[in-house]
Amino acid sequence: MRVAIAGAGLAGLACAKYLVDEGHEPIVLERRNVLGGLVAAWKDEDGDWYETGLHVFFGAYPNMIQLFKELGIEDRLQWKEHTLIFNQPEKPGTYSRFNVPDIPAPFNVITSIIRNNDMLTWTQKFKFAVGLLPAIIRGQQYVEKMDKYDLLAWLEQQGIDERVNSDIFIAASKALTFINPEDVSASIPLTAINRFLKERYGSKVAFLDGSPTERLCQPMVDYIIARGGQVRLNAPLKEIMTDEVERVTGYLIRGLNGAKDEVITADAYVSAMPVDPLKPMLPKAWQAKTFFQEMCKLEGVEVINLHLWFDRKITEIDHLLFSRSPLLSVYADMSNTCKEYADPDKSMLELVLAPAKDWITRSDEEIIAATMTELRKLFPQHFNGDNRAKLLKSKVVKTPRSVYRALAGTQSVKPTQKTPIDNFYLAGSFTKQEYLGSMEGAVLSGKLAAKAIAQDYLAAKPINQETAVAAI
Numbered sequence: 001m002r003v004a005i006a007g008a009g010l011a012g013l014a015c016a017k018y019l020v021d022e023g024h025e026p027i028v029l030e031r032r033n034v035l036g037g038l039v040a041a042w043k044d045e046d047g048d049w050y051e052t053g054l055h056v057f058f059g060a061y062p063n064m065i066q067l068f069k070e071l072g073i074e075d076r077l078q079w080k081e082h083t084l085i086f087n088q089p090e091k092p093g094t095y096s097r098f099n100v101p102d103i104p105a106p107f108n109v110i111t112s113i114i115r116n117n118d119m120l121t122w123t124q125k126f127k128f129a130v131g132l133l134p135a136i137i138r139g140q141q142y143v144e145k146m147d148k149y150d151l152l153a154w155l156e157q158q159g160i161d162e163r164v165n166s167d168i169f170i171a172a173s174k175a176l177t178f179i180n181p182e183d184v185s186a187s188i189p190l191t192a193i194n195r196f197l198k199e200r201y202g203s204k205v206a207f208l209d210g211s212p213t214e215r216l217c218q219p220m221v222d223y224i225i226a227r228g229g230q231v232r233l234n235a236p237l238k239e240i241m242t243d244e245v246e247r248v249t250g251y252l253i254r255g256l257n258g259a260k261d262e263v264i265t266a267d268a269y270v271s272a273m274p275v276d277p278l279k280p281m282l283p284k285a286w287q288a289k290t291f292f293q294e295m296c297k298l299e300g301v302e303v304i305n306l307h308l309w310f311d312r313k314i315t316e317i318d319h320l321l322f323s324r325s326p327l328l329s330v331y332a333d334m335s336n337t338c339k340e341y342a343d344p345d346k347s348m349l350e351l352v353l354a355p356a357k358d359w360i361t362r363s364d365e366e367i368i369a370a371t372m373t374e375l376r377k378l379f380p381q382h383f384n385g386d387n388r389a390k391l392l393k394s395k396v397v398k399t400p401r402s403v404y405r406a407l408a409g410t411q412s413v414k415p416t417q418k419t420p421i422d423n424f425y426l427a428g429s430f431t432k433q434e435y436l437g438s439m440e441g442a443v444l445s446g447k448l449a450a451k452a453i454a455q456d457y458l459a460a461k462p463i464n465q466e467t468a469v470a471a472i
């Protein structure tokens with residue numbers, strides 16, 4: 001069966017990968033000249049990589065880890081020490097660690113919390129643990145019900161005090177969704193905590209050994225092409241063409257640089273585009289359907305990814321760091337964490353600026369100046385005094401619409417991969433799957449879309465054969 005897929009992010013590529021595994025023929029059509037969507041990366045004029053986002057993988061990413069194995073590239077995941085590291089704003093230049101011992105879950109995570117005395121007092125730890133009990137005992141069902149609350153409201157209801165919020169949850173919320181606890185659905189951090197409490201290595205972090213475009217997306221493309229699929233760059237979907245019964249009849253692809261538009265036809269069609277460009281493309285007749293109306297309530301959230309190259313080593317830490325800064329979210333010195341970006345003498349800090357609503361339209365210069373002010377607090381030893389670290393160059397990548405804005409109430413409007421249109425499917429980390437707006441969520445959504453297509457194809461097959469027999 002031929003399947004046309006719009007979008008070569010992780011969801012579109014994963015969908016194509018699992019379709020070729022089932023013997024189908026996917027053709028992936030990507031708008032841009034680069035693979036990966038939100039994991040896309042480019043080389044600058046000096047040959048240094050810069051990326052759409054600082055990306056880490058977690059032990060609790062079963063579908064992603066399985067994909068690495070299936071592609072034969074699992075050695076590209078560089079696993080780090082099992083710990084979570086937070087900056088301490090009240091003690092500039094110092095860190096607080098949650099070291100997770102190698103014992104079964106949930107005792108490993110609980111021990112890491114008990115042993116950390118920098119951030120929480122015993123009373124706060126106790127209240128935090130009691131507050132989490134319903135999620136631990138009643139599991140994912142409870143977690144999903146809590147979507148009606150924003151995180152701040154849920155914390156208040158559980159009697160968890162403001163200090164736990166400011167110490168842990170602001171950092172977690174910004175890292176997971178790029179928004180603050182007063183906006184984020186309570187079910188988002190609860191989902192992450194639940195996974196970390198269930199899996200021995202769930203909260204262990206890995207970095208890819210190079211750029212996601214080359215080291216992850218390209219092997220997916222090679223795999224797809226070797227098995228009869230196609231991946232085309234510079235092929236933007238312009239229109240979803242439909243017939244009078246609302247089924248898709250073709251994907252109209254915009255011709256670039258004076259070329260004519262082209263119609264791609266297939267047996268089934270997938271949108272693996274983000275929700276924002278999909279919305280205005282929905283055919284008129286589909287817009288009246290509740291399924292698509294609910295989906296249209298989702299929208300992407302602003303985020304900014306910064307790269308700062310310095311003339312010296314700023315830190316030796318080979319890990320993800322939670323900045324706990326009002327401006328920044330997580331960051332890492334990629335010259336330590338990533339093999340291909342390694343430099344023994346200089347640092348390349350990659351930092352996520354979130355929430356970025358008030359920054360997305362500002363100039364790169366303003367953004368870098370504000371970040372440098374934050375770095376003076378994070379690394380006072382390098383950015384104060386006479387011998388300050390020198391910024392050699394920088395790159396700012398702004399994404400005005402990234403992963404969906406995970407507000408309270410949004411979990412219930414996430415669409416399934418199967419849609420009310422019988423030859424049209426969705427993939428993307430914004431669709432319904434149990435792993436948030438993440439790389440794992442994107443891969444799982446692509447897998448689920450491929451599964452739905454394969455199942456519908458099998459279910460339709462006997463009918464077609466009967467029709468064929470009747471026709472004979």
Ligand SMILES: Cc1cc2nc3c(=O)[nH]c(=O)nc-3n(C[C@H](O)[C@H](O)[C@H](O)COP(=O)(O)OP(=O)(O)OC[C@H]3O[C@@H](n4cnc5c(N)ncnc54)[C@H](O)[C@@H]3O)c2cc1C
Pocket residue numbers: 006007008009010011012029030031032035036037038039052053054055056057235236237238272273274277303304305352399402403427428429430437438439440441442
């Ligand atoms: C700054 C940042 C940091 C992040 N950090 C992490 C992290 O540490 N860990 C983690 O797990 N996740 C992280 N994420 C989230 C993760 O990157 C995304 O959830 C995931 O990559 C989304 O994949 P996707 O395929 O669903 O969507 P996308 O990557 O958005 O892919 C959609 C594709 O559709 C294409 N497209 C759009 N319009 C058209 C059209 N008209 N025709 C054809 N193609 C079109 C786009 O160009 C794009 O390639 C981060 C994201 C960002 C932005």
